[in-house]
Amino acid sequence: MARLIPLIVIAVSVYFWIKARRGAKAGPASGGGVSKGEVAKAAAALGLVPPEQLDTERVIPVVPEHAAARDAVRAGDWEAGAAFVAGAGRDWWERTRRITWLADEAVKDDAWLQAWRAARPDDPAAAAVHANALVYLAWEMRGDNRASHTSQEQFASFHRVLAEAREAFPRAQELAGDDPSPFIGELALAMGLGFPHERVEELWAEIEKRDPYHLSAHTSAMQYWCAKWRGSHELMHDFARRAAAKGRPGQLLTLLPLYAYFEQETHESDLKPQTFYGRPEVVAATDAALADVTAATQLLDRRDPRILQVRHLLAWMLFWQDRYVEAMEQYREVDGHIGCVPWNYSSDPKDRYVNTRDYTAAQYLKATRA
Structure with missing residues (x-):
């Protein structure tokens, strides 16, 4: 049973809320000028982890x-x-x-x-x-x-x-x-x-x-304030913005706005991910988190679960924003262990991850070999 607690990603120090996720949106299997054959070959060409070897329980190997x-x-x-x-x-x-x-x-x-x-x-x-x-x-x-x-x-x-x-x-x-x-x-x-x-x-x-800067505390509290629990989109976004504003570079509290946007998109079934995640405020939040991760790698081990937690959501955001070169950088950093948001909001985390990663890989090869 999947659990979102800090030792896994920490994220998170909440045990149970990911269980309610069923049938969440996934990315396209093909399209955008990339054939299914190219998608299948791209991941292998870049040396990415085969689907059968992906760990859906953790974000790092067991310490x-x-x-x-x-x-x-x-x-x-x-x-x-x-x-x-x-x-x-x-x-x-x-x-x-x-x-x-x-x-x-x-x-x-x-x-x-x-x-x-x-x-x-x-x-x-x-x-x-x-x-x-x-x-x-x-x-x-x-x-x-x-x-x-x-x-x-x-x-x-x-x-x-x-x-x-x-x-x-x-x-x-x-x-x-x-x-x-x-x-x-x-x-x-x-x-x-x-x-x-x-x-x-x-x-x-x-x-x-x-x-005041405890990342797992913030992700847990944001769950309380979101619409699916005891709050609303407005309360959730307000909490997330205040958290990000108080954080210093490298403390990774810029994760909170990304997490809030993801929660909203997941909660509202009529939203189109590519349109929603392409909004200027979401792109700005993505850029802020990218800068924060860069700062965090100067303070923490680059394999620290907190950094990886942010990278997983960045990969998702950048994928939907068609920023494939930047997205590929995130996928390469996290590849292998995917037991966290956004993948575990799907009834098939591995499929969601592989679908978006491999499509990104194909687009990355198109862009870098052009």
Whole structure:
């Protein structure tokens, strides 16, 4: 099951919202003066990853340190999990990523987490993992189906476990100190239980006080403000613009306007992607994100999931803007691991990715060999 949590892209530190995406728009399989045969050959000519080798679960290969922590807690070694979180230090984005990674593991088997909490009842990391895991478990119990195809028993379990999470977050936040992670985690609960706007504003103030530039916090909060959850297009775009405006070069908050435009286009089935993404304000937002990524590569490893998260959306935007040379640069950087937006909003992420990438590759070869 696909999950949008920071360890995957981070993006994102929300567990469940991508599940609602079915039948989203994809790009053209051919056209624009490029034959199907040319499209098929172009990717191979550029050495791109074959479709059967694409990873639809992650945006980077599993980090060895993360894999070791996962294997340790699965074997019951909660102390390894505690050390794993502690290893993030005061890098709040990384700490959030590690907490959500462990919370996802706890959904499968929480015996190690129970032992951790029993041994260290006041451990802030254990409390945060526990609260997040309850939210993830609730959505696991609810399942992927629309409300009309979800049983009353599933809904009852869903709301029962979310109520437990609502009780767990205050304790995690009490122990958190400067760590924003349990406040960020509660944003997913806010969506599930429909917190009023005033309550989310209070929650956001606590997050901003601790880390005003936390990328995963912003992508999670923007989900709350979008039309499919508890807000509207207007509220979503306002939040995204304010986020981008406050960010310094390289902090990648320019992702938020791109993400908001993508959300709107996905939500409104009558919009034509090529027309919508070609609007001047969308092109300007794309250019701002391109500059931001360039700045970020001077501050972070170029394979940092945050940079890759932006590159994936840039590839999508540039594709629809017919900017194939620039789009190809993004596809080359992200190729191989595609477990994120925009691909996972489709019922067939691999098809959406390959369709747009290979068409871009064919157009790129046309442009550069002309």
